[in-house]
Amino acid sequence: MRRGSIPGSTGTVHPLRLLGDPVLHAPCGEATEFGAPLLRLVEDMFASMYAAGGVGLAANQIGVPLRVFVYDCPDDEDVRHLGHLVNPRLVHLGGVEITGPEGCLSVPGVEAGTSRYDEAVLEGVDAMGNESSVTGSGFFARCLQHEYDHLQGTVYTDRLRGLRRYRALRGARKAARDGEGTPRRHASDIV
Ligand SMILES: [Zn+2]
Numbered sequence: 001m002r003r004g005s006i007p008g009s010t011g012t013v014h015p016l017r018l019l020g021d022p023v024l025h026a027p028c029g030e031a032t033e034f035g036a037p038l039l040r041l042v043e044d045m046f047a048s049m050y051a052a053g054g055v056g057l058a059a060n061q062i063g064v065p066l067r068v069f070v071y072d073c074p075d076d077e078d079v080r081h082l083g084h085l086v087n088p089r090l091v092h093l094g095g096v097e098i099t100g101p102e103g104c105l106s107v108p109g110v111e112a113g114t115s116r117y118d119e120a121v122l123e124g125v126d127a128m129g130n131e132s133s134v135t136g137s138g139f140f141a142r143c144l145q146h147e148y149d150h151l152q153g154t155v156y157t158d159r160l161r162g163l164r165r166y167r168a169l170r171g172a173r174k175a176a177r178d179g180e181g182t183p184r185r186h187a188s189d190i191v
Contacts, residue, residue: 007042007043007046007070007072007082008043008045008046008047008048008049008050009047010043011040011042011043011044011045011046011047011048012043012044012047012048013044013047013048013051014044014047014048014062014063015062016048016052016061016062016105016106017060017061017062017063017106018106018107018108018176019104019106019107019155019157019172021063021106023060023063023065024060024061024106024150024153024155025153025155026065026153027151027152027153028058028059028060028065028066028067028068028150028151028152028153029065029066029067030066030067030087031066031067031068031086031087034086034125034127034128034129035127035128035129038068038086038127038128039127039128041059041064041066041068041127042068042070042084042127044062045057045059045062045068045069045070045084046070046072046084048061048062049070049072049105050072052105054105054191055071055072055073055074055143055191056069056070056071056072056073056143056144056146056147056191057069057070057071057105057147057191058147058150058151059151060150060151060153061105061106061150066086067086067087067088067124067151068084068085068086068087068127068151069084069085069088069147069148069150069151070083070084071083071084071140071143071144071147071191073139073140073143073191074139074140075136075137075138075139075140075141076137076138076139076140077138081134081136081140083132083134084126084127085122085124085125085126085132085133085134086124086125086126086127086129086132087124087125088122088123088124088134088148088151089122089123089124090120090121090122090145090148091121091122091123091133092119092120092121093117093119093120093145094117094118094119094120095117095118095119095137095141096117096118097115097116097117097118098115098116098117098118098142099113099114099115099116100113100114100116100139100142101113101114102114102116102142102146102156102191103191104146104155104156104157104191105191106155107155107156107157107168107172107175108172108175109171109172109174109175109178110157110168110171110172110175112156112157112160112164112165112167112168113164114142114156114159114160115159116141116142116145116146117141117145118137118138118141119135119136119137119141120135120136120137120141120144120145120148121133121134121135121136122134122144122148142191143191146191147191157169157172
């Protein structure tokens with residue numbers, strides 16, 4: 001990303017991997033090559049996220065099994081958070097646990113109440129290898145936990161139990177059958 005440029009404006013839009021694709025269900029590896037190749041990946045991830053109308057995206061969602069995620073996400077006070085994090089570690093989860101609506105670009109056509117902490121802090125590096133951290137609350141904390149999960153090989157539907165899980169997986173199968181690719185019931189809830 002050049003200084004002052006819009007994230008994703010020089011990136012390539014990649015097709016999104018969907019629930020059931022093995023790359024989404026295995027832990028991602030640490031990124032070890034920083035600089036140009038990783039900046040290119042981050043650009044492609046922003047382009048792909050914006051094209052799909054999401055607020056966050058993990059690298060394995062475009063088929064790259066590296067610990068990288070991007071976000072352009074509001075918190076509950078409508079403050080915009082824009083950035084990326086490489087090789088993140090979850091260093092704090094706090095506040096109350098809240099069950100709120102959550103969706104995923106890799107599970108189109110589905111949304112389900114999912115329990116998340118109200119505060120999250122992650123530490124890692126940026127695409128150049130410089131130390132970086134991100135702190136989130138409210139919906140942005142939900143986004144950070146969702147993206148971190150992706151890098152662990154966990155999709156949010158894995159966290160659902162009982163009827164919620166049944167309904168979500170049934171909805172995912174139905175959407176896949178119908179070929180529905182771009183549902184927009186709550187675009188801001190899709191990460
Ligand atoms: Zn997701």
